[in-house]
Amino acid sequence: MFDAVTTTLLRAVLDEVCENVSRYETGARAHVASKLLEAATHSETSIDGLKRIGRSALGSAPTMWR
Incomplete structure (x- = not known):
């Protein structure tokens, strides 16, 4: 598991990217989120x-509009 600082950072990056x-x-x-967790691991x-990893993941994320 991650410490509180890392968890807060991951949530903030996820919210910003998304x-x-x-x-x-x-x-x-x-x-x-899974790509961010993998990177942090x-x-x-x-x-x-x-942020770079999150944006890259967003570009390849599944969506119902593609």
Whole structure:
């Protein structure tokens, strides 16, 4: 598990990356969240790095509109 600081950082990055994604697009949000968690597990905890990974994941996230 992650410490409180890392957890807060991950949530903030997820919210920022997905700010234009509907809360009902749970598949897309879950995809981004899983990629962020995977990155943090591999010691990527810089804000810029996580944002880059999150944006990349959002571009490949499943959506009902594609």
